[in-house]
Structures are given as structure tokens and as C-alpha cells.
Amino acid sequence: MTAIPQISPERLPELLQRMPKAELHIHIEGSLEPELIFELARRNAVSIPYSSVEELRKAYAFSNLQSFLDIYYAGASVLLQEQDFYDMAWAYLKRAQADNVLRAEIFFDPQTHTARGVAMETVVKGLHRACQDARGQLGVDAELILCFLRHLSEAEAFETLEQALPFRDKFIGVGLDSSEVGHPPEKFARVFAKCRQQGLHLVAHAGEEGPPAYVWAALDVLKVERIDHGVQSAKDPALMQRLAQQRIPLTVCPLSNLKLCVFPKLADHNLRQLLDAGLCATVNSDDPAYFGGYMNQNFSETFGALGLEARHAWQLAANSFEASFVDAATRRGYMDRLGAAFEQFA
Ligand code: ADE
Ligand code: ZN
Secondary structure, three states: OOOOOOOOHHHHHHHHHHOEEEEEOOOOHOOOHHHHHHHHHHHHHOOOOOOOOHHHOOOOOOOOOOHHHHHHHHHHHHHHOOHHHHHHHHHHHHHHHHEEEEEEEEEHHHHHHOOOOHHHHHHHHHHHHHHHHHHHHHHOEEEEEEEEEOOOHHHHHHHHHHHHHHHHHHOOOEEOOOOOOOOOOOHHHHHHHHHEEHHHHHHHOOOOOHHHHHHHHHOOOOOOOOEEOHHHHHHHHHHHHHHHHOOOOOOHHHHHHHHHHHHHHHOOOOOOHHHHHOOOOOEEOOHHHHHHHOOOHHHHHHHHHOOOOOOHHHHHHHHHHHHHHOOOOHHHHHHHHHHHHHHHHH
């Protein structure tokens, strides 16, 4: 599309809803809603230290990343059977479809499950079956990205990779998540080198709470193709220039950043600054069950708080397709659908 049509501000919420988009930063365990946690706890006879959905939801008041991770790992403890992983992913994929997500690249944390005695096969097969069904039944292209937990050791990451390689055809890449500060990317240099040899896509969380140095290391040592979060990059002008020049995508998660106190208010978020600097920034939900919103909630609240306009919406959706791990023909198809959606608002 050559020019973005003039779209009145009143129609912006509808445009954000109807606009096709890709979600590139979603932890599937972070989509586990309290209702499903309770249902799975009952189904699997797992006890959880909350008496009701309401009481659990009340505990979702976080002061930083670690305060969230403690409760997030506890929530995942109800997942035991292949069907549990399927049900969790299917619930997310239906929500994604409702938000006009055409493509979802979904993180999963196998170590959270294998540490409890759940087999890698159980996790991967359940999630992958939901992704396959989503393509046929929901029209959502979904793929999996295996994340290593960075608070655990390099040896444990290698062991996890060994367990996952028999299912190499069921995930497209690897990532790095969990507690950032004190666990720099360098710790996983050799693991990522091996994943690279396997032809896997590489991404990593960096610059969520951690310093710009972690973003540099994710790029130069791990050789990642995208940075997850990356909002702290704005503190380093040379890094901003590198990210812009090389069009290295940042998968930004505004409501997550708000709930984990990375920014005091949504109006203080630096998404507009990242876009103005020419970065390939995208909007994503991170852990929607915990942070108060799926994709379109992230778009609508952030646009409201920052006063963003239709041209930003187009840029963010186009960035999401540019940053996605799809072939050129698929990307062109997504871009055509994006153009068609905007034409309807002209
Ligand atoms: N795991 C789930 N959500 C995460 C986040 N926002 N940062 C790091 N690890 C995570
Ligand atoms: Zn994340």
C-alpha cells in the first residue's frame, strides 16, 4: 500500500480490532486463565494454595518480574497430561483469532514441566496438536518457540535441548526467558550456537529489566534475530542506531511492562519513541492471563495512553509481519490482507 488512508480518530478502536496482525511474544503458560487453572487442578487432583478464582486473581499484583514469575510457575503446576497442554493452547488460539491474529509464534517453557516429571513429549505433542488444529479450524498460523529458563544452568539448557531434538520438526526456534538480571545472555552462548547449527530461529528476552549490554550480547554473542522486550535499549543511542539500521525487531509488550512496573504509567511507555527512531517495534501480550489483556487490549490501551494514530497501527501490524518467521509469499499475503483492512476504513 502506498498511502495510509485518512481514518478518523473515532474509528481507531474498530480499526485496531479488525486489523490483521501477528503475535510474536506470547508465553503459552502465561495464557492460562485462573478458571482453567482451577479446572485442571481438579481434573489432575493437584492442590493449589488458593481457594477460589477470585482469590487467585487478587494475587496478581506484581512489583517486578520476579514477583510475577513466582506465581506464574506455581500456576503452571496444574499441567500434567498432553490434553492439558492442548486445552491451554487451544484457549489462547481462539482468543488470538478473535483479535484477528493471523500468525502466532508461541513460547513454551519445557523446563517448568520436565522438572515436575512431565515428559518433553507430552508438552510438545499437546501444544503442537493445538497449533495444527488452529491452522485448519481457526485460520491462525501457529508455531512454537522453545524457551530456556535463564535462571537455570547451561548444562540444564543443553539437557533440555537433547530432550527436545527428537521433536525438532514441531518447533521453529528457541528463546531465552525467566529472571533476567544476573543471568546475562553470555551464559547460553554455547547452547545457542548448537541451536543455530540445527537451523533453529533464535530470539531472546533482553532489556526488559536488564541493561542495554544484555541486548548487545543477545545480538553479538547469541546471534538472535529478534529481541523480546528490548525497551531498555532506549538508554543507549548507539544501540538504538544499530537496531534501526539493521531492522532488528523488538517484540514489545506494553501491558506487561506496566504490570511489572518497568514504566510507572502506560503514558510513560517508550513505544512511540521506538517507532519514531525507525525501529521495527511490535505490540504483543506476553502473559495475557496475568497482565490484563490479549493483543487488542494491548493495542487499544496503548494507543489511548500514547495518543497513537492510524499510521502507527499500520506500522505496528506491518512490523509484526516483517518480524515473523514466515516465507516471503506468506508475508506478502498477510500484507495484502492488512492493506485490504485499511482500505475498508478509507
Ligand atoms: N516468562 C514469562 N513471561 C516473562 C517475561 N515477561 N520475562 C521473562 N520471562 C518470562
Ligand atoms: Zn516474555
